[in-house]
Amino acid sequence: xxxxxxxxxxxxxxxxxxxxxxxxxxxxxxxxxxxxxxxxxxxxxxxxxxxxxxxxxxxxxxxxxxxxxxxxxxxxxxxxxxxxxxxxxxxxxxxxxxxxxxxxxxxxxxxxxxxxxxxxxxxxxxxxxxxxxxxxxxxxxxxxxxxxxxxxxxxxxxxxxxxxxxxxxxxxxxxxxxxxxxxxxxxxxxxxxxxxxxxxxxxxxxxxxxxxxxxxxxxxxxxxxxxxxxxxxxxxxxxxxxxxxxxxxxxxxxxxxxxxxxxxxxxxxxxxxxxxxxxxxxxxxxxxxxxxxxxxxxxxxxxxxxxxxxxxxxxxxxxxxxxxxxxxxxxxxxxxxxxxxxxxxxxxxxxxxxxxxxxxxxxxxxxxxxxxxxxxxxxxxxxxxxxxxxxxxxxxxxxxxxxxxxxxxxxxxxxxxxxxxxxxxxxxxxxxxxxxxxxxxxxxxxxxxxxxxxxxxxxxxxxxxxxxxxxxxxxxxxxxxxxxxxxxxxxxxxxxxxxxxxxxxxxxxxxxxxx
Numbered sequence: 001x002x003x004x005x006x007x008x009x010x011x012x013x014x015x016x017x018x019x020x021x022x023x024x025x026x027x028x029x030x031x032x033x034x035x036x037x038x039x040x041x042x043x044x045x046x047x048x049x050x051x052x053x054x055x056x057x058x059x060x061x062x063x064x065x066x067x068x069x070x071x072x073x074x075x076x077x078x079x080x081x082x083x084x085x086x087x088x089x090x091x092x093x094x095x096x097x098x099x100x101x102x103x104x105x106x107x108x109x110x111x112x113x114x115x116x117x118x119x120x121x122x123x124x125x126x127x128x129x130x131x132x133x134x135x136x137x138x139x140x141x142x143x144x145x146x147x148x149x150x151x152x153x154x155x156x157x158x159x160x161x162x163x164x165x166x167x168x169x170x171x172x173x174x175x176x177x178x179x180x181x182x183x184x185x186x187x188x189x190x191x192x193x194x195x196x197x198x199x200x201x202x203x204x205x206x207x208x209x210x211x212x213x214x215x216x217x218x219x220x221x222x223x224x225x226x227x228x229x230x231x232x233x234x235x236x237x238x239x240x241x242x243x244x245x246x247x248x249x250x251x252x253x254x255x256x257x258x259x260x261x262x263x264x265x266x267x268x269x270x271x272x273x274x275x276x277x278x279x280x281x282x283x284x285x286x287x288x289x290x291x292x293x294x295x296x297x298x299x300x301x302x303x304x305x306x307x308x309x310x311x312x313x314x315x316x317x318x319x320x321x322x323x324x325x326x327x328x329x330x331x332x333x334x335x336x337x338x339x340x341x342x343x344x345x346x347x348x349x350x351x352x353x354x355x356x357x358x359x360x361x362x363x364x365x366x367x368x369x370x371x372x373x374x375x376x377x378x379x380x381x382x383x384x385x386x387x388x389x390x391x392x393x394x395x396x397x398x399x400x401x402x403x404x405x406x407x408x409x410x411x412x413x414x415x416x417x418x419x420x421x422x423x424x425x426x427x428x429x430x431x432x433x434x435x436x437x438x439x440x441x442x443x444x445x446x447x448x449x450x451x452x453x454x455x456x457x458x459x460x461x462x463x464x465x466x467x468x469x470x471x472x473x474x475x476x477x478x479x480x481x482x483x484x485x486x487x488x489x490x491x492x493x494x495x496x497x498x499x500x501x502x503x504x505x506x507x508x509x510x511x512x513x514x515x
Contacts, residue, residue: 072414099188169314289420327383
């Protein structure tokens with residue numbers, strides 16, 4: 001075996017040595033890019049999916065949530081699987097399952113088939129993503145090397161969303177919406193073929209799978225998200241809305257009780273004993289609430305109101321990727337000197353300012369005058385946050401629990417995104433309905449007979465009234481998203497405490513972590 005092209009191990013710590021680490025990081029980061037990119041690559045195609053398969057605006061959010069809910073709900077089980085069965089083996093299985101689900105999604109002929117495929121994609125992502133992050137901890141020693149690797153991984157995680165919007169625009173413009181799913185198939189195959197050549201198998205740790213915990217958490221979160229989306233469509237007094245919330249409370253309560261009693265829980269509650277780690281998970285939860293909403297509603301706005309084509313919409317988000325990459329690189333370099341707290345606070349405030357700016361969006365807004373500036377401000381906050389959160393969540397975690405720790409961090413991101421999007425969709429629906437009531441008078445007084453007849457048949461306002469209604473809902477959603485990021489700033493300011501030992505580990509001056 002040539003040590004110049006494949007990883008080699010020196011010493012007894014199990015870390016990969018030599019130039020093979022660069023290839024290993026490339027493979028792991030490529031997987032993370034594929035998994036994260038798929039959260040937003042579909043966003044560009046949403047108007048086309050809505051037309052082709054007959055989704056309503058509110059139910060359209062399930063195309064995103066079906067993926068993120070199973071992803072977030074099963075991430076902890078995926079991370080645990082890697083610890084028990086071997087991370088490389090589990091990683092490859094997750095990647096191949098993701099590719100198969102993408103193929104099925106691209107072939108979907110109705111709403112149910114697409115949502116089922118998206119849910120299966122989430123299962124594959126939940127298996128592959130936490131094992132990829134855990135493999136970094138067993139490949140790179142704690143200190144500057146791991147900081148740089150985490151910087152690349154976090155940059156991909158943060159920037160993948162914007163890259164997905166660009167790639168989605170290209171695929172929808174030049175081919176059709178199905179290719180935003182088909183594109184994953186060859187990528188997954190290439191990653192699976194490269195993995196055994198550049199990544200060594202990790203040691204297995206004895207244990208069992210907490211299937212009850214995985215099912216309770218996943219079904220509980222699905223019920224909670226469904227309750228919010230149902231409320232946006234039918235109102236808060238709707239019986240099914242109330243039943244959904246009740247089921248969510250019961251199942252999530254049972255989940256917590258199960259985790260407290262299980263000898264090997266899917267969610268190691270002792271992970272929350274460290275205030276920094278608990279605060280980090282909370283920040284990721286609330287920050288993801290804002291991220292998913294921003295991408296979802298801005299994508300609808302630039303295509304439906306500004307009239308951008310899918311390709312133009314994708315290009316519109318390209319500066320986001322550039323800003324995230326720049327800020328992630330800067331943050332990973334400065335973290336060992338200043339610690340993560342300043343970047344957590346600054347990142348939250350930048351994101352809040354960007355979202356507050358976006359609340360001023362109206363039907364007369366332009367991309368350069370009203371969208372680009374706040375997007376860059378928000379993405380600067382993303383770049384600072386993702387590097388800081390990744391390093392803090394996995395700092396001082398034993399190798400045997402790195403899969404669970406990384407899975408919990410990713411779970412906070414995906415569950416937070418799903419829950420946040422459902423809340424923001426509810427805000428959007430309420431604001432849109434209120435605006436629609438106000439537009440009835442102006443519409444009836446100025447609309448043509450043909451427009452009035454179409455409205456009678458479809459109950460849908462034509463342009464420009466539909467633009468005003470959509471914009472009102474989007475603006476209200478950004479207000480709620482800004483509130484989420486302010487909560488992040490408060491948690492970072494009052495909960496996170498950077499200790500001298502934390503800085504020492506970031507600088508590579510630490511005692512070996514137990515394995």
